[in-house]
Amino acid sequence: MAQVLLEKITKIYPGGVKAVDAIDLHIADKEFIVLVGPSGCGKSTTLRMVAGLEEITDGTIRIGDRVVNSVPPKDRNIAMVFQNYALYPHMTVYKNMAFGLKLRKVPKNVIDQRVMEAAKILAIEHLLDRKPKALSGGQRQRVAVGRAIVREPAAFLFDEPLSNLDAKLRVTTRAELKRLHHRLKTTTIYVTHDQEEAMTLGDRIVIMKDGIIQQADTPLVTYQKPVNRFVAGFIGMPPMNFFDGLLKMVNGAMVFEEGKLEDAKVVTKRADEPQVAIGQVTLPGNGFTIPVPEQLRACLGAKVGKHVVLGIRPEHLSLTDHGGESINVKLNVVEPLGNDMDLYLETVLHPHVVARVEAHAGLEVSSQVKMFVDLKKIHFFEPGETGVNLSLVSEKPHAAA
Numbered sequence: 001m002a003q004v005l006l007e008k009i010t011k012i013y014p015g016g017v018k019a020v021d022a023i024d025l026h027i028a029d030k031e032f033i034v035l036v037g038p039s040g041c042g043k044s045t046t047l048r049m050v051a052g053l054e055e056i057t058d059g060t061i062r063i064g065d066r067v068v069n070s071v072p073p074k075d076r077n078i079a080m081v082f083q084n085y086a087l088y089p090h091m092t093v094y095k096n097m098a099f100g101l102k103l104r105k106v107p108k109n110v111i112d113q114r115v116m117e118a119a120k121i122l123a124i125e126h127l128l129d130r131k132p133k134a135l136s137g138g139q140r141q142r143v144a145v146g147r148a149i150v151r152e153p154a155a156f157l158f159d160e161p162l163s164n165l166d167a168k169l170r171v172t173t174r175a176e177l178k179r180l181h182h183r184l185k186t187t188t189i190y191v192t193h194d195q196e197e198a199m200t201l202g203d204r205i206v207i208m209k210d211g212i213i214q215q216a217d218t219p220l221v222t223y224q225k226p227v228n229r230f231v232a233g234f235i236g237m238p239p240m241n242f243f244d245g246l247l248k249m250v251n252g253a254m255v256f257e258e259g260k261l262e263d264a265k266v267v268t269k270r271a272d273e274p275q276v277a278i279g280q281v282t283l284p285g286n287g288f289t290i291p292v293p294e295q296l297r298a299c300l301g302a303k304v305g306k307h308v309v310l311g312i313r314p315e316h317l318s319l320t321d322h323g324g325e326s327i328n329v330k331l332n333v334v335e336p337l338g339n340d341m342d343l344y345l346e347t348v349l350h351p352h353v354v355a356r357v358e359a360h361a362g363l364e365v366s367s368q369v370k371m372f373v374d375l376k377k378i379h380f381f382e383p384g385e386t387g388v389n390l391s392l393v394s395e396k397p398h399a400a401a
């Protein structure tokens with residue numbers, strides 16, 4: 001078992017694609033870390049560099065205390081399971097699992113012991129004499145994992161190992177992998193593009209975009225305190241709703257007003273908008289307005305009169321008034337999910353707003369409804385795809401003015 005350290009790792013493919021851009025990542029011994037992000041963000045490239053299957057353009061990789069930059073894959077003491085784990089079709093499950101050890105000239109009795117133990121852990125003892133074609137997808141997947149376990153590697157690398165399985169099997173196999181990690185405690189780097197899989201498996205998850213790590217933290221922190229708009233939109237399902245708008249002072253109180261910034265204008269006459277002071281920026285009034293909660297005012301002070309993005313998770317919109325502020329929306333679609341339901345809504349300016357609420361009878365599609373906002377849970381971001389989470393700024397100690 002071992003820690004894995006990535007220091008300023010960069011990969012530029014021939015032809016100039018920068019797939020991974022100077023990433024730093026310290027994976028602790030026994031840690032289960034998940035690399036997650038959209039297609040093409042550099043997850044597989046990162047994993048393949050750790051495995052030694054891809055040359056590193058720049059940076060250092062250490063496994064344990066050893067720099068492995070120029071160590072060939074077979075000598076790195078790691079085991080990798082891919083999406084297309086090719087089992088040898090002419091060999092039995094036992095032989096598939098034993099094959100790698102046999103090549104390494106491990107004594108027969110040791111091979112036997114390790115295969116039997118792995119088979120027991122994975123509950124495939126009864127399948128050892130079968131050939132892969134006589135197995136289900138999930139069983140084949142377990143054999144592929146078994147083949148990795150028997151090597152007793154310093155680290156496991158998984159690249160989307162569940163993506164060939166159907167939805168139900170993916171969920172059960174993912175629980176098995178988690179149990180397996182509890183038992184073996186082998187350092188694991190796991191790649192997926194599925195945020196739910198990442199959240200359920202990882203001790204920490206690493207959210208990547210364009211070859212850059214956006215955030216590396218526990219699933220809960222990435223959900224509750226996303227560092228930027230990209231992470232906020234990627235973690236959580238259905239994704240967070242974002243609203244463009246403006247922060248302004250109305251009768252001395254800070255509010256967020258939804259609206260298009262190109263429509264913003266400066267108040268020059270009292271009569272234009274009596275509540276807003278002359279000289280302030282305002283928007284023509286068909287967006288919704290909500291007050292900025294007390295705890296966020298300090299960190300948003302410098303943003304008054306500026307474009308910000310409000311983020312509200314679907315689960316923080318509700319049909320019931322728990323003492324929150326409300327916004328008026330049109331209800332377009334109701335999607336029942338059993339205990340919960342998703343409501344597809346629109347505001348005057350925003351055609352796609354989603355709310356996840358408790359199942360509730362008697363809602364009329366195409367009607368106007370009031371959605372209550374849990375103000376304690378809202379976020380504000382700088383504009384732009386990776387605009388920083390302004391709501392987190394207040395948590396840092398105040399710098400001396």
Ligand SMILES: Nc1ncnc2c1ncn2[C@@H]1O[C@H](COP(=O)(O)OP(=O)(O)OP(=O)(O)O)[C@@H](O)[C@H]1O
Pocket residue numbers: 013014015017018019037038039040041042043044045046193
């Ligand atoms: N052999 C290669 N030659 C050139 N470019 C490559 C090569 N392999 C990957 N890339 C590019 O590098 C970038 C990162 O690819 P990578 O396979 O690491 O992404 P990924 O995050 O694993 O995506 P996915 O979720 O689709 O598997 C992409 O832009 C991809 O097109």
Ligand SMILES: [Mg+2]
Pocket residue numbers: 043044045
């Ligand atoms: Mg990939």
